[in-house]
Amino acid sequence: MALWAGRFKKELDSKTNDFNSSISFDKRMYKQDIEGSIAHATMLGKQGIIEISESEKIIKTLKEILNDLENGQLQFDMEAEDIHMFIESELTNRIGSTGKRLHTARSRNDQVALDIRLYLREEGNNIIDLLKELTAVIIKKAEMHTETILPSYTHLQRAQPTTFAHHLMAYAEMFMRDIDRMQDVIKRMNINPLGSCALAGTTHNIDRYLTSELLGFDGPCNNSLDGVSDRDFAIEMASALSIIMVHMSRFSEEIVMWCSWEFKFIELDDAFATGSSIMPQKKNPDITELIRGKSGRVFGHLMGLLTMMKAQALAYNKDMQEDKEAIFDSIDNVKMCIYTFIPMLETMKVLTKNMENAAKKGFINATDCADYLVKKGLPFREAYKITGTIVAYAIDNDKTLDMISLEEYKQYSDLFSEDIFEAINLINCVKLRTSFGGPAPEVVTKHIELIKEKLNNI
Numbered sequence: 001m002a003l004w005a006g007r008f009k010k011e012l013d014s015k016t017n018d019f020n021s022s023i024s025f026d027k028r029m030y031k032q033d034i035e036g037s038i039a040h041a042t043m044l045g046k047q048g049i050i051e052i053s054e055s056e057k058i059i060k061t062l063k064e065i066l067n068d069l070e071n072g073q074l075q076f077d078m079e080a081e082d083i084h085m086f087i088e089s090e091l092t093n094r095i096g097s098t099g100k101r102l103h104t105a106r107s108r109n110d111q112v113a114l115d116i117r118l119y120l121r122e123e124g125n126n127i128i129d130l131l132k133e134l135t136a137v138i139i140k141k142a143e144m145h146t147e148t149i150l151p152s153y154t155h156l157q158r159a160q161p162t163t164f165a166h167h168l169m170a171y172a173e174m175f176m177r178d179i180d181r182m183q184d185v186i187k188r189m190n191i192n193p194l195g196s197c198a199l200a201g202t203t204h205n206i207d208r209y210l211t212s213e214l215l216g217f218d219g220p221c222n223n224s225l226d227g228v229s230d231r232d233f234a235i236e237m238a239s240a241l242s243i244i245m246v247h248m249s250r251f252s253e254e255i256v257m258w259c260s261w262e263f264k265f266i267e268l269d270d271a272f273a274t275g276s277s278i279m280p281q282k283k284n285p286d287i288t289e290l291i292r293g294k295s296g297r298v299f300g301h302l303m304g305l306l307t308m309m310k311a312q313a314l315a316y317n318k319d320m321q322e323d324k325e326a327i328f329d330s331i332d333n334v335k336m337c338i339y340t341f342i343p344m345l346e347t348m349k350v351l352t353k354n355m356e357n358a359a360k361k362g363f364i365n366a367t368d369c370a371d372y373l374v375k376k377g378l379p380f381r382e383a384y385k386i387t388g389t390i391v392a393y394a395i396d397n398d399k400t401l402d403m404i405s406l407e408e409y410k411q412y413s414d415l416f417s418e419d420i421f422e423a424i425n426l427i428n429c430v431k432l433r434t435s436f437g438g439p440a441p442e443v444v445t446k447h448i449e450l451i452k453e454k455l456n457n458i
């Protein structure tokens, strides 16, 4: 029988009950629901709103329920409307009228707003840990490749020389920002809605600072209407998760390309690749493709949450029940993606020779040739034009810049002398790019040290 049977003359239609119920997905917040109820019961007892002995009995029983759920002695009742109703009715089944006192000065509206904050706070921290692990693996790989020449690209056309470490460290920066963003999301999320009650607070003498302290919040929310209506924190988190997926997806896309015969810059470990059901030669980078694909659903959830919230009059509306599946699915998928990506990255073989061979073609030292002339006094635009003409000549004659003789160079400008070959040597091109943030091995090594230190302080 429903809690509100007194007001109603009929039971809820059974299909409608299924439609209305959220227990199938909010049951995963059982721990947070019980934790919140324990804090609430503690506060009710301390404030004399219920007897201390009753508060103690409620707390003890809630702990038993938690225990029973965790060791499988108690099953969720899938007929219950949601996790909040289930725990409360289980409590009442066990201790009768004392259990019925728990919901004093509380509503499911502030209860659900609390539970989801507690849940997302914990998962946010789990994701930060995973991102830290991922960044550490990136750093480890980068440390081994500060001298591995790699062509960099714009428009997927070979552009300028860099190193594999420099390339990897660009991703380290992205994931560090993702960590920072998630910390920021958690900071704004960490406000206690409990005590907002249905929407307008209560006439009972509650202590919202006490429950905030017990639950590790920075303080109670300032406005009870906002406390039960706000889901910004879930939207922010969905946004932070989406940005993580943008980064994961770009990295995945590069790995897909690097594995192809056209690039062959890396080879995935057999444990992290798959074969084809028909083509015996295939070794496919399925994991990275799946990550790239999964970014779609994570972005979709962000749009779903924004749309779900946008037209709701204050305060609580049932629409908000839809926040959970969206954000839970985003969290689950982002965690799985990072979790799988880490060992795949760690075990992949870097084919340094192929990277270097690719760097030798595509005239990626053309800017260096132009800069050489600039250092000899020519304005950059003129140096750029002359070098362009030399590149055209080289293409026509199937040569690379280092295959052109000094005599040939001199036909384009008197400023060329023997040291041009030093200037366009790929290793030198990278070593001399010592500008802050650039690919020179010494600069990248410093960057690696900086990120290591930052990681240690998170």
Ligand code: ARG
Residues within 6 Å of the ligand: 022, 026, 081, 082, 108, 109, 112, 316, 318, 320, 321, 322
């Ligand atoms: N299952 C509900 C949700 O997820 C809990 C809050 C229900 N509150 C209410 N007034 N019907 O949003």
